[in-house]
Amino acid sequence: MTARPSSPRRRAVVIGASVAGLLCAAAVSRHFDEVHVVDRDRRPRGLSARGGVPHARHSHILLHPGCVAVEALLPGAMAGLQAAGAAYGPASSRLVIHLGGGPIDLRTTDLAVLALGREALEGELRRQTQTLPGITFHWRTSVLDVRLDGGRRVVGVRATSLDDGQIADLEADLVVDASGRTSHIVDTLAGYGIPAPPVDRVRVDGWYVTRRFTLSPGRARPEALGELATIIQTTPGVLRRTAVLCRVDSRTWSVSMAGYGGERAPAELPGFRDFAQELSGPIVPVLADLVPDGDPVVFRLPNLVRRRFDRLDDPPAGLVVVGDAVCTVDAAGGIGMSLAAVQALALREALEAVPLRKVPREAYRRSAGTLDLAWRGALSRHVPATGDGVVIDRHVRQVLAAAEHDPVLGLAFSRVAHLQAEPHTLLAPPLAQRALAAAPSA
Ligand SMILES: Cc1cc2nc3c(=O)[nH]c(=O)nc-3n(C[C@H](O)[C@H](O)[C@H](O)COP(=O)(O)OP(=O)(O)OC[C@H]3O[C@@H](n4cnc5c(N)ncnc54)[C@H](O)[C@@H]3O)c2cc1C
Numbered sequence: 493m494t495a496r497p498s499s500p501r502r503r504a505v506v507i508g509a510s511v512a513g514l515l516c517a518a519a520v521s522r523h524f525d526e527v528h529v530v531d532r533d534r535r536p537r538g539l540s541a542r543g544g545v546p547h548a549r550h551s552h553i554l555l556h557p558g559c560v561a562v563e564a565l566l567p568g569a570m571a572g573l574q575a576a577g578a579a580y581g582p583a584s585s586r587l588v589i590h591l592g593g594g595p596i597d598l599r600t601t602d603l604a605v606l607a608l609g610r611e612a613l614e615g616e617l618r619r620q621t622q623t624l625p626g627i628t629f630h631w632r633t634s635v636l637d638v639r640l641d642g643g644r645r646v647v648g649v650r651a652t653s654l655d656d657g658q659i660a661d662l663e664a665d666l667v668v669d670a671s672g673r674t675s676h677i678v679d680t681l682a683g684y685g686i687p688a689p690p691v692d693r694v695r696v697d698g699w700y701v702t703r704r705f706t707l708s709p710g711r712a713r714p715e716a717l718g719e720l721a722t723i724i725q726t727t728p729g730v731l732r733r734t735a736v737l738c739r740v741d742s743r744t745w746s747v748s749m750a751g752y753g754g755e756r757a758p759a760e761l762p763g764f765r766d767f768a769q770e771l772s773g774p775i776v777p778v779l780a781d782l783v784p785d786g787d788p789v790v791f792r793l794p795n796l797v798r799r800r801f802d803r804l805d806d807p808p809a810g811l812v813v814v815g816d817a818v819c820t821v822d823a824a825g826g827i828g829m830s831l832a833a834v835q836a837l838a839l840r841e842a843l844e845a846v847p848l849r850k851v852p853r854e855a856y857r858r859s860a861g862t863l864d865l866a867w868r869g870a871l872s873r874h875v876p877a878t879g880d881g882v883v884i885d886r887h888v889r890q891v892l893a894a895a896e897h898d899p900v901l902g903l904a905f906s907r908v909a910h911l912q913a914e915p916h917t918l919l920a921p922p923l924a925q926r927a928l929a930a931a932p933s934a
Pocket residue numbers: 507508509510511512513530531532533544545547550551552553554555558633634635636670671672673674675700791793814815816817823825826827828829830831832
């Protein structure tokens with residue numbers, strides 16, 4: 493347990509009460525007397541999806557780095573999530589992944605996965621965060637601007653009530669921008685003459701359609717469906733179509749079909765089912781076995797975006813940007829919430845390690861490695877390989893094909909997918925030799 497710092501750290505403001513905002517509120521709570529979490533949405537009732545998080549109705553799982561970071565930020569969180577209906581445990585027996593062929597052999601993969609409907613997951617994180625000392629939520633309150641002083645130090649935010657239009661300044665020593673993909677922080681910084689961070693942007697034209705299904709009355713879960721989730725991709729190269737089937741609760745599954753580069757799954761049921769025909773794995777018979785429940789939801793993701801706040805020469809003191817506002821990757825990696833959790837943990841570690849003015853740079857430094865891995869993984873799914881990359885890509889495909897029958901290769905793949913290892917580790921000589929030995933001779 494770290495002692496409270498002696499320097500005055502009175503008030504923190506967190507913009508956004510979604511996964512990144514809640515976890516950052518938990519991260520900063522023991523360092524500030526007051527933590528104000530501001531969100532423009534209505535106060536959520538029960539576990540229903542919020543309008544401010546339109547992606548929440550789509551399939552979500554929490555991968556290993558997210559499980560570890562969430563538990564570190566909110567001790568007991570995994571038990572609380574399980575009590576709220578989550579299934580949690582090692583990927584080995586609970587996750588099924590097809591990358592253009594049969595399931596990857598995950599028998600020896602002990603990395604953890606958690607599955608629960610995204611609304612319930614966020615609801616439980618909110619419940620746990622609310623119990624921390626000093627935290628106040630301000631719903632229906634939209635942040636208009638982050639305010640800096642002449643020395644480019646954060647002094648607070650300007651916010652408006654969406655109920656009565658009143659505008660008020662909320663002073664703060666630390667502001668965390670967790671307002672997601674639509675964050676205005678770059679424009680705000682420009683208003684103070686602060687250069688925009690370098691931005692990496694890749695057009696993917698992602699289109700997600702999600703429908704919920706229940707198990708047929710009296711029927712058990714189809715055996716081909718993983719206990720927690722099943723992920724199916726057309727090929728390990730440039731992605732065109734994927735499907736993710738995630739457990740929402742003991743009888744409900746959400747099925748998301750994603751198309752990239754102009755591919756679009758129809759929302760109506762027959763077309764939705766047809767879209768699955770091109771995918772490998774058990775999706776067609778599994779869908780035939782499930783009962784549709786409710787209306788489809790659609791989400792569009794035009795670009796992958798990474799804003800390199802870690803490369804700003806002189807980031808404003810007291811301002812930290814996290815979550816999708818920093819890095820938006822495709823849903824095929826299932827990693828956005830994990831990145832938010834890793835960034836929140838990095839923020840807490842930075843607060844423990846350095847004076848407040850150095851916290852932004854330190855927090856960005858501590859999470860940059862994990863963000864690099866996620867970003868490179870996303871690029872490998874969407875940017876065609878060129879030059880030497882073509883050969884490397886072919887070798888990786890060989891390793892992944894062999895991983896369907898080899899738990900050692902399955903574990904190596906899993907470590908990359910959960911951001912525990914660099915993709916090039918798949919080509920280490922012992923693994924490459926195993927893959928070569930397994931390849932059918934030409
Ligand atoms: C289709 C799809 C599937 C996904 N699947 C997975 C998955 O399986 N696993 C995974 O880990 N991740 C997944 N993700 C990513 C994940 O949903 C996000 O990374 C995660 O929600 C973290 O986002 P965030 O908290 O940064 O922002 P958001 O969730 O977008 O939340 C931003 C919050 O800020 C509030 N806000 C915005 N502007 C203001 C303002 N001016 N003032 C006050 N409040 C404001 C909004 O109301 C909202 O509550 C998926 C994403 C999509 C689109």
